[in-house]
Amino acid sequence: MTGRGAGGLTALTFAAVWSAQAADAPNGAGGGNAVAAHVAEGKALYANHCSHCHGFGMVNSGNVVPDLREFSGDEARFVDTVTHGKNNRMPPWGDVLSAAEIAKLWAYIRTKGQP
Numbered sequence: 001m002t003g004r005g006a007g008g009l010t011a012l013t014f015a016a017v018w019s020a021q022a023a024d025a026p027n028g029a030g031g032g033n034a035v036a037a038h039v040a041e042g043k044a045l046y047a048n049h050c051s052h053c054h055g056f057g058m059v060n061s062g063n064v065v066p067d068l069r070e071f072s073g074d075e076a077r078f079v080d081t082v083t084h085g086k087n088n089r090m091p092p093w094g095d096v097l098s099a100a101e102i103a104k105l106w107a108y109i110r111t112k113g114q115p
Contacts, residue, residue: 035107042108045101049093058113064089069112078106 047056050068054060058068071078082102083094097105 038104038107039111041101042104042106045097045105046108049097050105053090058109068109071109071112073110075106078109079103 046054046058053065054068060067079102081090082097082105083092085092093102
């Protein structure tokens with residue numbers, strides 16, 4: 001998967017919409033619970049798909065993969081990298097993970113591995 005076609009656009013669109021909804025949802029109206037659920041699901045997805053290279057809890061052994069706790073917070077870049085891969089080092093996950101799952105991963109990455 002090398003193109004950046006409709007699948008990438010769908011992932012970006014979904015992630016942007018979900019992020020905006022999660023940010024706008026007040027904690028008292030169930031928003032906090034929804035965000036916490038997405039973070040928990042993202043953490044489980046991370047453990048299954050990302051921790052092999054990026055380390056458990058985002059703590060890696062100092063190899064060539066980036067420390068995700070220091071990720072810039074650029075959601076579009078994150079979604080694009082996960083969907084399409086990067087520099088022939090990180091494989092594309094867009095054919096494995098849905099846009100909703102990538103959005104949940106983003107929710108977890110934003111925590112910087114903090115509980």
